[in-house]
Amino acid sequence: MRFVTFEEGGAARVGVVRGEAVVPVSDLVPDVPASMKALIATGVPAGLEDALGRAPADAGRPLAGLTLRMPIADPGKIVCIGLNYHDHAEETGQAVPTYPPVFMRCTTSLVGPGEPMIVPKCSEQLDYEAELTVVIGRACRHVSPADALEYVFGYTLMNEGSVRDYQRKSTQWTGAKNFDRTGPVGPWITTADAVPPGAAGLRIRTLLNGAVMQEADTSGMIFDVAAIVSTLSEIMTLEPGDLIATGTPAGVGMGRRPPVWLKPGDEVTVEVEGVGALTNPVAAEA
Known part of the structure; x- marks a missing residue:
């Protein structure tokens, strides 16, 4: 459903x-x-x-x-996993992680389906990132990978917009990942029983003005959904309605030569097969 x-x-x-x-x-x-x-x-x-x-x-x-609107207006937590596809780690020139890189987004950084992603006044380097996003269905703490999928209600999409020059200003990514209205979420939640376990083996891609920029398979994740939920539950109590963005594959704008940044007037769509497609225009900050 x-x-x-x-x-x-x-x-x-x-x-x-x-x-x-x-x-x-x-x-x-x-x-x-x-x-x-x-x-x-x-x-x-x-x-x-x-x-x-x-x-x-x-x-x-x-x-x-x-x-x-955003499927969940008030998620308690928005947890994100970085460098979670082998090909994306390669295109950024970074080592494949042995533990999931974890960072958080705040609610003011998010927008709903069809709402504009905002290019901030202070930077032109807004990048797209197609991400399968987990929706937690039941509270959990210290769950094993074998049991972790029992706590997943379903899946949605996030275009985990990143301001790349600000990502390089610091050793951690909080600033670059939390500019206002840079992270669309939606368009709906597809329940876990409607896709393969852990949403594995699904095509994921980004289209920018109709051109395919990212195209991969969720089986390319370094840490799968069960591993991510289990690992996060070692750190924090996951609660109903929490969102977990599971990382993006290769093809981001930063990795292209020359780089491709989102510009006012663009339209960007992120898709995951069987889950949905999320489309947003791009606009300048007022």
């Missing part, structure tokens, strides 16, 4: 995607949580899939006419 947060009447609603339409969850089953984060915490409502199957063909709203 695919769950989406959309705007209606000035308020956010949670819906389930069926074909080219979105059916509000509250139209299908009673007493459902009002937010995506609460729905994840309580679990998919019993009978929802059956109710969706029985709903009339014209139930719901056309997906194309909706304003989609």
Whole structure:
């Protein structure tokens, strides 16, 4: 199933995607949580899939006419893994890590589907990064890799925008990864049962103005989803609605000669097969 947060009447609603339409969850089953984060915490409502199957063909709203928001408006944590594809480590000239490089993003750095990524006033070096993003479904701490996927609710996408000259200003990446409105997330959450275990073996790519810039396979990750969830759970309690961006493959703008930076007027799409496609325009900071 695919769950989406959309705007209606000035308020956010949670819906389930069926074909080219979105059916509000509250139209299908009673007493459902009002937010995506609460729905994840309580679990998919019993009978929802059956109710969706029985709903009339014209139930719901056309997906194309909706304003989609970030699937989770208030993730408790946004954890990111760096250098997690062999080919990306190679293109950056860095050694393949033996332990996942971990950094955090804050909520002000994120935007929803269709919202502009912002090129900051102080830099022209905004780069794209297609990333499969894990959505945690149940609280966990000290879980083994063998059990880690049991705590994954589903997957979404992040274009983990990075301001590269600021990434080189410091030995850690917090500044470069937290410029306002540089990290689109969405367009929805695809539940874990809809893709292979750990979302392995799925094509991942970036298109910039229609041209393919990144194209790889999630099996190319150095640390797979189970390993990432297990490792992070050694450090922190992972909670429902937390997001984990799992790294990007080769083909980023920084690695090209000459480099390719996102410019106002561009349109960038990141895709993961079976999960979805997330498209955003690029604009200058006001």
